Each structure stands twice: as C-alpha cells, then as structure tokens.
Amino acid sequence: MDLLSHLGLGIATAATGVNLFYCLAGVFLGTAIGVLPGLGPVATIAMLLPVTFGLPPETALIMLAGIFYGAQYGGSTTAILVNLPGESSSVVTALDGYQMARQGRAGTALATAAIASFFAGTVCTLLIALAAPPLSEMALKFGPADYFSLMVLGLVASIVLASGSLLHALGMIILGLLLGLIGTDVNSGTARYSFELPELNDGINFVVVAMGVFGLGEIIANLQTEGTRSVTLTKIAGLMPSRDDFKRMVAPILRGTALGSALGILPGGGAMLSSFAAYSLEKKASRNAAQFGKGAIEGVAAPEAANNAGAQASFIPMLTLGIPSNPVMALMIGALIMHGIQPGPGVMAEQPALFWGLVVSMWIGNFFLLVLNLPLIGLWVRMISVPYHYLYPTILVFCGIGVFSLANTQFDIYLMAAFGVLGYVFRKLDCEPAPMMLGFILGPMMEEYLRRALLMSKGDATVLVTRPISATLLAVSAVGLVAVLLPALREKREEAFQQ
Amino acid sequence: MKPRIRSPKDFWAGVLYAGFGGIAVTIARDYGMGSGARMGPAYFPTVLGSLLLLIGIASMVRSLMKDGEPLGTIAWKPMVLVTAATVLFGLLLRAAGLVPAIVVLVLVSAAASVKFRLEWRSLGLMALLVAFCALVFVEGLGLNVPLLGAWFHR
Numbered sequence: 001m002d003l004l005s006h007l008g009l010g011i012a013t014a015a016t017g018v019n020l021f022y023c024l025a026g027v028f029l030g031t032a033i034g035v036l037p038g039l040g041p042v043a044t045i046a047m048l049l050p051v052t053f054g055l056p057p058e059t060a061l062i063m064l065a066g067i068f069y070g071a072q073y074g075g076s077t078t079a080i081l082v083n084l085p086g087e088s089s090s091v092v093t094a095l096d097g098y099q100m101a102r103q104g105r106a107g108t109a110l111a112t113a114a115i116a117s118f119f120a121g122t123v124c125t126l127l128i129a130l131a132a133p134p135l136s137e138m139a140l141k142f143g144p145a146d147y148f149s150l151m152v153l154g155l156v157a158s159i160v161l162a163s164g165s166l167l168h169a170l171g172m173i174i175l176g177l178l179l180g181l182i183g184t185d186v187n188s189g190t191a192r193y194s195f196e197l198p199e200l201n202d203g204i205n206f207v208v209v210a211m212g213v214f215g216l217g218e219i220i221a222n223l224q225t226e227g228t229r230s231v232t233l234t235k236i237a238g239l240m241p242s243r244d245d246f247k248r249m250v251a252p253i254l255r256g257t258a259l260g261s262a263l264g265i266l267p268g269g270g271a272m273l274s275s276f277a278a279y280s281l282e283k284k285a286s287r288n289a290a291q292f293g294k295g296a297i298e299g300v301a302a303p304e305a306a307n308n309a310g311a312q313a314s315f316i317p318m319l320t321l322g323i324p325s326n327p328v329m330a331l332m333i334g335a336l337i338m339h340g341i342q343p344g345p346g347v348m349a350e351q352p353a354l355f356w357g358l359v360v361s362m363w364i365g366n367f368f369l370l371v372l373n374l375p376l377i378g379l380w381v382r383m384i385s386v387p388y389h390y391l392y393p394t395i396l397v398f399c400g401i402g403v404f405s406l407a408n409t410q411f412d413i414y415l416m417a418a419f420g421v422l423g424y425v426f427r428k429l430d431c432e433p434a435p436m437m438l439g440f441i442l443g444p445m446m447e448e449y450l451r452r453a454l455l456m457s458k459g460d461a462t463v464l465v466t467r468p469i470s471a472t473l474l475a476v477s478a479v480g481l482v483a484v485l486l487p488a489l490r491e492k493r494e495e496a497f498q499q
Numbered sequence: 500m501k502p503r504i505r506s507p508k509d510f511w512a513g514v515l516y517a518g519f520g521g522i523a524v525t526i527a528r529d530y531g532m533g534s535g536a537r538m539g540p541a542y543f544p545t546v547l548g549s550l551l552l553l554i555g556i557a558s559m560v561r562s563l564m565k566d567g568e569p570l571g572t573i574a575w576k577p578m579v580l581v582t583a584a585t586v587l588f589g590l591l592l593r594a595a596g597l598v599p600a601i602v603v604l605v606l607v608s609a610a611a612s613v614k615f616r617l618e619w620r621s622l623g624l625m626a627l628l629v630a631f632c633a634l635v636f637v638e639g640l641g642l643n644v645p646l647l648g649a650w651f652h653r
Contacts, residue, residue: 054640165509167561171516171554178523178547185540190530192540193523216581223577223611389612390621393605394628396581400588400604401597401636408643413589417582424578428570429512447543459535 003129006356013357014364019062022055023361026063027368030070031077035380036391037084038222039215041071042327042437046210047395049335050402057339058354062361064335065315068328069365072311073117073373076304077380080109090307092279096292096299108241109300110377112249114370115241116305120257121366124312127261128319128359132348136320139345144452145463149473151446154323156477157266158435160484168431176436179204180443187451199411206334207406209440210327211399212416213433217423219392241297249301252282256305263306264313266325274310275303312362319355320345322445327437334441506567509558517555523548577611584608596648597637601629 013019026048033044048067052060072090079090080097093113100109142150159169182193183203194200241249259281260274282302283292292299314325315332322344324330336343341351348355373380403412426433457463465471504510523544533539584607591600605625609615636642 167554167558168512171512171551171558174547174551174554175516175519178519178544178551181544181547185530187538188531188540190540192530192544193526216585220574220577220581223581224572224574387614389609389615390624392612393608393625396585396588396608397601397604397628397632400585400592400600401632401642404589404592404644405636405640405642410589410592413592414586417585417589420585421578421582424574425515428573429508429515430568431512431515447538450543451538454535454538457536459537461535 002133006133006352007129007360009352010356010358010360013058013353014062014361019059019357019361020364022059022063023066023365024368024372026066027070027365027372030067030072031074031369031373031376031380032070032383034071034074035077035383036074036386036395037078037082037384038218038388038391039395040075040218041068042210042331042434043214043218044071044074045328045331046207046215047398047402049207049331050405052335053338053405057336057341057351058357060335060339061332061354061358062365064332065358065362066365066368068311068332069117069121069308069362069369072308073114073369074380076113076117076307077110077373077377078384080113080300081106081381082384090275092275092303093300093307095279096294096296099293099295100297100300103295105295107377108245108297111241111374112245112297112300113304114373116249116253116256116301117308118366118370119253120260120305120307120309121312121369122363123257124261124264124309125359125363125366127313128316128362129356131265131316132320132355132359135316136345136348139321140349142345142469143467144449144456145467146469146473148446148449148453149464149470149477150321150323151442151449153473153477153480154317154325155435155438155442156480158325158438160480165430166484168429169435172426172431172433172436173439176439177443177446178439179209179436180440181447186444186448197411199409203444204415205403205406205412206331206437206441208403208412208416209419210331210437211403212419213423213426213436214327215395215399216416216420217427217433219395220420220424221427222388222392245297248288248297252278252286252298252302253305255281255285256302257309260306260309261313264310264325265316275307278302278306308366315358315362318343319347319358322347324438324441327434330437330441502563504562506562506565507570508562508567509565510562511570513555513558513560513562515555516551516558520548520551520553520555524552580611581608591648592644594648595650596645597633597642598629598646599648599650601625601632 029048030044033039033047034041045064045067052063055063075090076093078084079094080101083094083098097109097113100106155173159166159173182200184191184201191201256278259278263274263277279299279302282298283289286298288296288298314329317323317325318329318332322333324333333343341347399416400413403416404410406412423433453463454461464474527541527544527548530541531539532541532545584604587607588600588604591603602625605628615621633646637644637646
C-alpha cells in the first residue's frame with residue numbers, strides 16, 4: 001500500500017538520531033520561549049529561525065515544526081496558569097483553563113490540554129498523509145492562471161475569516177504584497193523600491209519583517225500596559241485527570257479535532273478560528289453548558305484539540321499547494337525558500353524524504369510534547385514568572401543577533417527597528433499585521449504567476465475567467481467577499497468574533 | 500457643516516495606506532510598464548499601489564462618516580527607547596564589538612520599563628546574558644562579530 005511505504009520512508013527519515021534530536025530540541029525551545037508571556041508563535045519561530053539555517057533542509061523543517069508545536073503548547077500553558085494568552089488561539093483556553101487553575105486544578109487543565117493536543121495531532125498526521133497525495137496531484141494540473149486565482153482565494157479567505165475591519169484587512173494585504181515586491185525584479189533586472197541601497201537589492205528578508213512587527217512592535221505595545229499587568233501564579237498539584245475527567249473530555253476532544261481539521265485546511269483558517277469555533281460548538285453541545293467560563297474541563301479540551309488540529313491541518317495547503325493559510329505557514333514557506341525548495345505540489349514528488357519525514361516528525365513532535373511537557377512543568381512555571389522587564393531586553397538581544405546573522409549586515413537590524421515602529425503603529429490603528437505577512441510572502445509569487453499567465457494568453461486578461469479551475473476559484477473568492485459585505489451576514493460574523 | 504474626523508483610527512490608517520500606495524505608484528513611474536503580454540517591472544506595483552491608494556481614500560472618507568474609537572495615548576517613551584536601543588546595537592556591533600553592543604541595548608531598552616531598577620541583581624543577569632551570547636553565538640556558532648571591536652584595540 002502506498003500510504004504504508006510513504007510512512008515507512010518518513011519514519012526512516014525522521015527517526016534518525018540527528019533528526020530526533022532536533023525535533024526534541026525544537027519542541028523544547030519552542031515551549032520554553034512560547035510560555036513567555038507576550039510572545040506568540042510567530043515571534044517565537046522568527047526568533048529561532050536563524051538557528052536552523054545551518055542545518056540540512058529536512059532537519060531544519062523538522063526542527064521548525066517542533067518549535068511551532070512547542071510554541072503553541074507553551075502559549076496554552078501561559079493562558080491556563082496566568083490568564084495571559086500569548087496568542088489569539090489560546091484566548092479561549094484561558095477562559096476555562098484559568099478558572100480551573102484558580103480552583104486548584106491547574107495540573108489537570110494542563111494535562112487535559114496536552115492529551116487533547118496529542119490526540120488531535122495524531123489524527124491530523126494521518127489526515128495529512130491521506131489528503132496530501134491526491135491534493136498535490138490535483139495541483140500539478142494547475143496552470144499559472146489557476147495558481148494566481150488560488151492565491152487570490154487564499155488572501156480573500158484570510159480577509160473573510162479575519163476579525164476586525166474588512167477594509168483594513170484588505171489594505172494590509174496589499175501593503176504586504178507591495179513590500180514583498182521590493183528588490184530586483186527577476187525578469188527585467190530592475191531594482192525596484194531599493195532607494196539606491198544595495199542592501200535592498202535582494203529584497204527584505206521575511207524574518208526581519210516578522211521580528212520587527214511581531215517581536216519589537218509587540219514589546220512596545222506590552223510596555224504601554226506594563227504597569228497594569230501582574231503575574232500571579234497558582235499552585236500546581238495533581239497532574240493526572242480523574243476517571244470522571246477523562247469521561248468528560250472524550251467527546252469534546254473528538255468534536256474539537258473534527259472541527260479543527262476541517263477549518264484548518266481552509267486558507268485563512270488555522271488555529272485561532274478553530275479554537276473559537278470549537279468553544280462555541282462545545283458550549284451548545286455540552287450537557288455541562290452552565291459550567292462554561294467557570295472552569296469546565298470541556299472548555300479546555302475542545303479548543304485545545306481544535307487548536308492543535310487546525311494548526312497541523314494548515315500544513316496541508318502549505319505543503320501541497322504552496323499557499324500559506326496563516327502567518328506561521330508564511331514563515332515556513334519563507335524558510336523552505338531559503339533552503340532552496342520551492343513550496344508547492346512539486347515538493348512531494350521531488351523531495352519525498354523531506355515531505356514524509358516532516359509528516360512523521362509531526363507525530364513524533366506531538367509525542368515529545370506529551371512526554372516532555374508534563375514532567376517539565378516546574379521549569380515552564382519558572383520561565384513564566386520571569387518579570388517582563390528582565391525578559392524583553394533579552395528578547396531584543398536575541399532578535400538583534402538573529403537578524404544580523406541572516407546576512408551579516410547591520411542594515412537588517414535598522415530595518416527591523418523600523419518595522420517595529422510600524423508594527424506598533426498598526427496595532428494602535430487596529431490594523432491586524434497577520435494579513436500583511438501573508439501578502440508579503442505571496443507578493444512575488446503572485447506577480448510571477450500573473451506574468452506567466454498573461455504571457456501564455458498573449459496579454460488577454462480573460463484567461464483568468466475562461467480557464468475552468470481559475471474561474472471557479474475566482475468565483476468562490478467573489479462569493480466570499482460579497483458574503484462578508486452583506487449586512488445580515490456581517491452581523492453574524494461580528495457576533496461570532498464577539499464570543 | 501464642516502466635515503469632522505469622527506474615527507481617528509480609520510483616518511490615520513487611511514493616511515498610511517494612501518501614503519504607501521501613492522509612493523508606490525509614483526516611484527513605479529520610473530520603471531518600464533511593459534504590455535499586458537509582457538508585464539514590465541512597473542505593471543504589478545502600479546496596479547497594487549493604485550488599489551492601496553483607493554483603500555486609503557475610502558478609509559479616510561469612512562472616518563468622516565462613522566464614529567470610531569479614539570486613538571488613545573501613544574507610548575512614546577517605549578517606542579523611542581526600544582527603537583533607539585536597537586539602532587544603537589546595530590551601530591556598535593562591528594565597531595565596538597558584541598559585548599558593549601549588548602550592554603547598551605539592554606540598558607537603553609530597559610529604561611523604557613517603569614519597573615526596571617539599576618541594581619546588582621539586574622547587572623548580574625545582564626552579565627550572564629552577555630556571557631551566554633558570547634559563548635553560544637560567537638564561540639559556538641561562529642557569528643562573525645568581534646567580542647570587543649576596533650575601538651578597544653588602538
């Protein structure tokens with residue numbers, strides 16, 4: 001059977017000593033940095049990315065995936081213990097998780113989160129292994145016009161599913177697309193928007209943007225509210241959930257996993273939407289609905305399963321189509337390109353060891369999370385209680401060194417500082433930076449596909465609507481856009497994000 | 500009635516978009532537009548820049564019609580200090596070396612916090628951080644910067 005031989009190849013790649021070590025190291029480092037209050041997965045991955053540059057591509061990607069799960073789980077730990085969700089996807093976990101912690105059941109909440117994540121991760125690994133081959137086979141039939149429209153759909157979906165103003169989401173995407181075009185145009189050799197600076201000829205490195213906007217910008221914003229935040233830790237006793245707890249978490253975990261995997265595959269979906277949706281679903285479906293918000297174990301299990309399932313399922317469009325569905329996947333695509341791999345349907349055919357190694361390492365990473373995190377919980381608690389005024393200068397030092405090491409130039413440090421200010425300004429103006437990151441990565445690809453599509457059609461732009469695949473994709477995007485603009489649906493959407 | 504900005508956040512975001520869009524379109528005029536079949540380097544940026552300009556104008560117009568939240572206070576002190584500290588780090592890194600660059604980055608950025616005090620405990624932690632970075636990045640990973648730069652070797 002194909003699936004077995006694929007997974008066999010994956011195990012052979014992922015289970016080498018070196019790769020296991022880096023997977024473990026990634027999970028460990030990711031959790032260690034992810035638990036720090038105020039550092040989400042994007043900033044964590046951007047900070048740790050330079051560490052992986054010296055590694056071979058498979059190992060680097062395996063480590064990055066490990067960092068990602070670690071960061072995600074670290075965020076949940078912080079949300080449960082101190083009610084400071086480091087990222088939007090663990091906001092929901094904080095609702096009931098923190099209440100459980102206040103009732104002295106922090107250990108149980110953490111264990112529930114770990115078990116739910118592990119289960120969802122296992123299911124999703126299988127899902128990727130099953131869904132990826134047919135999807136990339138389909139994608140191989142795509143022409144440039146279809147790819148262009150697919151990226152349009154991806155960007156539109158990220159607008160539809162983003163919280164906040166549509167106009168701003170659209171503006172941020174286009175701004176990102178434009179920033180992505182800075183540098184030498186591959187076809188004409190013209191240096192665009194380089195302001196005569198040789199450092200800009202190769203374009204802006206995505207790590208610089210991510211660290212500036214998500215790292216520095218976040219720090220400035222956090223410092224503004226520093227006086228009002230206090231970290232009070234609750235005691236942790238009794239990790240193991242009781243029999244009754246287990247009984248209560250089974251159904252929510254199953255529902256959360258299903259919902260998360262479905263939503264995660266959608267472009268623009270991913271962890272955040274999944275966890276929000278799972279929480280509201282659970283609130284409606286559960287027999288203990290009255291306990292929600294007061295420390296219901298279901299309120300931790302469902303969003304945590306969904307969050308991890310969504311996070312992992314978002315690897316599917318990234319690996320098979322080369323489309324990032326969230327900023328984290330945008331960083332992964334950036335990392336692949338830096339290693340000389342063009343993300344897309346070709347990856348599976350040309351680099352089977354890398355592809356299947358990554359898939360198998362996802363499961364291994366989730367397993368490490370389970371066995372590593374619960375025994376080490378004391379260490380994470382100590383990391384959380386580091387005061388912010390010791391923490392952020394240290395983060396700045398690592399960001400500075402990391403950005404410098406990309407190309408051994410100070411210019412990137414100055415650029416990061418500029419993006420830090422921009423990131424803070426965006427936050428003040430309620431402009432979400434996540435769509436900008438997607439646009440930034442997709443900008444050059446979209447231009448290239450559009451150029452090729454128009455070249456093949458001799459300048460006839462109708463090729464975008466006459467090819468059936470492209471036309472369908474554009475039609476779906478149009479329906480999506482119109483749907484959010486309709487007042488009735490708009491209210492529903494706002495309602496959904498209110499919860 | 501005189502138009503009044505009712506939603507400052509929308510207004511300033513609009514200014515930002517329109518500014519970036521306008522700059523993008525203006526600069527792109529120096530590049531070749533090409534034709535539909537052979538998109539020149541200016542083609543895609545001009546389309547995007549014009550769209551962004553329109554979005555910016557739309558956002559500004561909306562700010563006159565719909566009420567929105569006020570801007571709130573701007574954290575000038577953290578913004579200036581964090582940015583200055585990062586830029587200083589870049590300036591010092593090669594000339595003065597990694598060790599002084601880290602010390603300056605930490606001290607200047609820490610000044611942005613209301614809780615930071617210059618005391619033995621924080622100085623000790625800073626020394627630990629410097630030692631860690633020197634050992635791991637320079638000795639271990641071979642980062643190409645001097646620990647103490649040319650300023651210290653006259």
